[in-house]
Amino acid sequence: MSSNRTPPSSPPRSRHSSTHGRDSVPQSHHRDTLGSSADPDHHLEYDGLLREHTRGNCCTWKVATLFLALVAAALVVTWIVLPAEEIVAQYIPTFEAPESPYTGPEAGGSSPGGGGTANEGDVFWMPPSQTPADDETDVPGTTVPSFMQCPQNGQPCCNGSPANCKLRVNEMLFALSHNAMSTEEGGFIVGYNHFYDLEKSLVAGYRGLSLDVCNCNGALQFCHNVCDLGERVPNEVFTNTLQFLNENPSEVIVLLFEASQEKGPIVWNDLYAEMEGVDGFSDMLYVHTYGDEWPLMSDLVQQNKRIITFYFNGGTCTDDSCPPPFNYFYTYAAETQFQSASLSDLENSEYSCEITRGPGEEARPADFFVVNNFVTPPDAEAAKVANGNAFLTKRLTACANANKKRPNFVYLDFWSEGNSAQVVQYANNQYAQKLGR
Numbered sequence: 001m002s003s004n005r006t007p008p009s010s011p012p013r014s015r016h017s018s019t020h021g022r023d024s025v026p027q028s029h030h031r032d033t034l035g036s037s038a039d040p041d042h043h044l045e046y047d048g049l050l051r052e053h054t055r056g057n058c059c060t061w062k063v064a065t066l067f068l069a070l071v072a073a074a075l076v077v078t079w080i081v082l083p084a085e086e087i088v089a090q091y092i093p094t095f096e097a098p099e100s101p102y103t104g105p106e107a108g109g110s111s112p113g114g115g116g117t118a119n120e121g122d123v124f125w126m127p128p129s130q131t132p133a134d135d136e137t138d139v140p141g142t143t144v145p146s147f148m149q150c151p152q153n154g155q156p157c158c159n160g161s162p163a164n165c166k167l168r169v170n171e172m173l174f175a176l177s178h179n180a181m182s183t184e185e186g187g188f189i190v191g192y193n194h195f196y197d198l199e200k201s202l203v204a205g206y207r208g209l210s211l212d213v214c215n216c217n218g219a220l221q222f223c224h225n226v227c228d229l230g231e232r233v234p235n236e237v238f239t240n241t242l243q244f245l246n247e248n249p250s251e252v253i254v255l256l257f258e259a260s261q262e263k264g265p266i267v268w269n270d271l272y273a274e275m276e277g278v279d280g281f282s283d284m285l286y287v288h289t290y291g292d293e294w295p296l297m298s299d300l301v302q303q304n305k306r307i308i309t310f311y312f313n314g315g316t317c318t319d320d321s322c323p324p325p326f327n328y329f330y331t332y333a334a335e336t337q338f339q340s341a342s343l344s345d346l347e348n349s350e351y352s353c354e355i356t357r358g359p360g361e362e363a364r365p366a367d368f369f370v371v372n373n374f375v376t377p378p379d380a381e382a383a384k385v386a387n388g389n390a391f392l393t394k395r396l397t398a399c400a401n402a403n404k405k406r407p408n409f410v411y412l413d414f415w416s417e418g419n420s421a422q423v424v425q426y427a428n429n430q431y432a433q434k435l436g437r
Helices: 063-083 082-088 160-164 196-204 234-247 268-276 297-303 342-349 379-386 387-402 420-434
Strands: 175-179 208-216 217-221 253-259 307-312 326-328 331-335 356-357 367-372 409-412
Touching: 160 297, 160 420, 175 253, 175 420, 196 208, 196 234, 217 268, 234 253, 234 268, 253 268, 297 307, 307 420, 331 387, 342 387, 367 387, 379 387, 387 420, 409 420
Parallel strands: 175 208, 175 409, 208 253, 253 307, 307 326, 331 367, 367 409
Antiparallel strands: 208 217, 331 356
16 A cells, blocks of 8 residues: 655765775765664673582582573473574575576586585575586576576566565565676776676676766766766666566566766756656656555566666755656665675675665664675676675675575676576575465
């Protein structure tokens, strides 16, 4: 049902890029930067020395045995009465291995960080690599991988799997291509985040694209703060994205737009006009009402509203009226630390899993949890590890445990390295099964 509540109207002033540090705190209805504090550790100190047993000591071996037996009985009763396992499972992203995992080049192939069995205690994992599927090719993103192919029996299918249709948008996990326009293939000269163009990432199974919006001499472009070192034309990107969606009518994608601080000003209505300039594109845009429940994936497919859009990092709207499909990201999403200089930083979950931006303290809780899984500056060798089975599943688990919330977006550089799209797909299938849907 619809709600009359309206979201906060003030956008944030800054967002991460590959070259910039943490944002300043905006003066708006919501604070984008949230402090994260944990309960202090409690340690028991023994400040006395063990003393010899005396005749008057009541702690005989019989008393000690009885005490330990009572404690053990209490623990058993507590475990039976309280559904502790269910409480923990609500937040931890468990994962069941596929019978025949795909490790072909469309998903990045094997990598130093992937292909191993889970360590003891891991709850989100992939099995050892097995034989690649027959659709293996030399160029990533030229063939739809088997794990993203819908069955041919006519049953409803969403993002490559019938199981996904039973999940709401905010129950899904999306692999999000960070600075998706910035590719070596696309002519970005330095600091590119990917080898291959964003169109290929869609074919390879990635359903989220983050795009930096620049004003280059009065024309909107997708660039990385410098117009002359690489850019993509919005009309071309929207046209190609629409073609992908038309050819794959079961797929839902998320577009996340960041306003460039160096190449502004950005007016979001102008970007919406670019969308309207591509026949059929704006018709697919989903419009969400703040406070309403997010729809099932199957609803979006059936209604052909298969593009979800967010924006952040400033920008303005004509007459303070933003296009209805545009949702301010940090009204809905809480995000982890985005400045990690190395894999060691990412492995330090106390640092890298800390939520640094999201809804204000008095706002509605975040609907989405965003985990950043890349290093700055972009590093392809680091991405081979970070996007692999072992590293990615351990990181998603650590951040889920730290924040008691299942991840919905995982930001990635160099999507063609590792097999993160496959991990995400099977995580969604497993979650739908856990929910009994």
